[in-house]
Amino acid sequence: MTIQVREYALLTCDTTVPGNIDLGVISPPTFDWLVELQQQWGNSVQLLNREGKQFLRLGSYVGYLQSPAGEGIEILPKTQIAVTDKPEPLRQMLQRMLQVSAGISPREASVAALQKRRQPLHEWIFSEFLHYLVELVRRGLRFDYHLTEDDDSAYIRGQLDMNRQIRQPPGRGTRFHVRYDEFTPQRIENRLLRTALDSVLKLTKDSENWRMANTLSHQLSDIQPVADPLPKMKSWSEGKYLFAYRTIKPWCQLILEKLNPDFQKGASQGISLLFPMEKLFEKWVGHGLAKALHPDFSLAMQSREQYLLTHTPVENNASAESWFMLRPDFYIEAKSTAFVLDAKWKLLDRRQANSAEKYGISQADVYQMFAYGHKYLAGKGQMMLIYPQNPFFEIPLPAFEFDKDLTLWCVPFDVESGKLVSGEWQNTFTCLADVGKPAGVGIV
Structure with missing residues (x-):
């Protein structure tokens, strides 16, 4: 189940209260998870404040939260003072602002794309990432040469390591210590894409997204994911030969940064995909000023x-x-x-x-x-x-x-x-x- 609220809304575990976009009713396990999440983040993220035993007040963050129990909370921008029961325009506005903030180029609208804009924010991000990854795989991934060392090769390939070869024990004279360059898809850009894909496959609840992610996972099965992806994003090459990768990079970075497990510790992790509304608005205004x-x-x-x-x-x-x-x-x-x-x-x-x-x-x-x-x-x-x-x-x-x-x-x-x-x-x-x-x- 997913509820829609907007910034500064109240969240309560009192199920007798009628909910609306400024008052979200959640289960006690989700309530306790949110309290724990804020304690883990400390002062670095002012996600919410406690107001009594059964109420939490959200801050100026928008996005999507999903507790380990599977309950989702979509937090939308608050663009007017009066209460509104129409979350769809707020969601689409947030998507436009997010694209500008992340430096994402727009693509042409289609019936399928317009339908995906009605998805919760995280599923929309997943679907956009998968769309660009399908296109990239169709056009062909970039390969690169990587130095490989083999201490037990049955034949000589590349360069023979003579110092180690002459120290071979008796009976292993037919095994060779070699060093050679192998042309493989194991370049850092592909490995980061595979890491983001694994996160999407694990977290998505949308049947179409899961189907696309599962197919891509089989197609990229030979590529190794990255254990600690965030520092590796700095190694993403911007060379002309990787021009086809430029459109997917912001989506990959968005998934790897916002779904970073370091923000959520413990055996049961939920989804946390949050954005400070002040920064999104600042980028959106800057985009408008630049055009004018x-x-x-x-x-x-x-x-x-x-x-x-x-x-x-x-x-x-x-x-x-x-x-x-x-x-x-x-x-x-x-x-x-x-x-x-x-x-x-x-x-x-x-x-x-x-x-x-x-x-x-x-x-x-x-x-x-x-x-x-x-x-x-x-x-x-x-x-x-x-x-x-x-x-x-x-x-x-x-x-x-x-x-x-x-x-x-x-x-x-x-x-x-x-x-x-x-x-x-x-x-x-x-x-x-x-x-x-x-x-x-x-x-x-």
């Missing part, structure tokens, strides 16, 4: 050029050091103009237009933008906070002024079209030439 950017401007993501302050430690002969790096999500510049933008995965509310609630804008975020404005723009210019569009934040807010020279805009971002919502801010942000026009992103 005027050709005379350049866009830098996570710029690391400025620090908040300098300090000279008290030790003798110590030199001045830069402390507290300032990294805006987006820095747009031309020869004489620059803009600073930051993406925040938070839901603003125009109904909270008062000095107490301030639309839901975080004071810390405003302080952060103030620091960006003085360090990156020398206290003069235009800045923007970008939030997801929702029914109570459909149009940009009026400008916020730190002073007469430094202005901050709060602008909604349409997560469906992948564009900023047009407004008065466009009069000053001349760097964004194509904003606010209805258009689909065309990603499957």
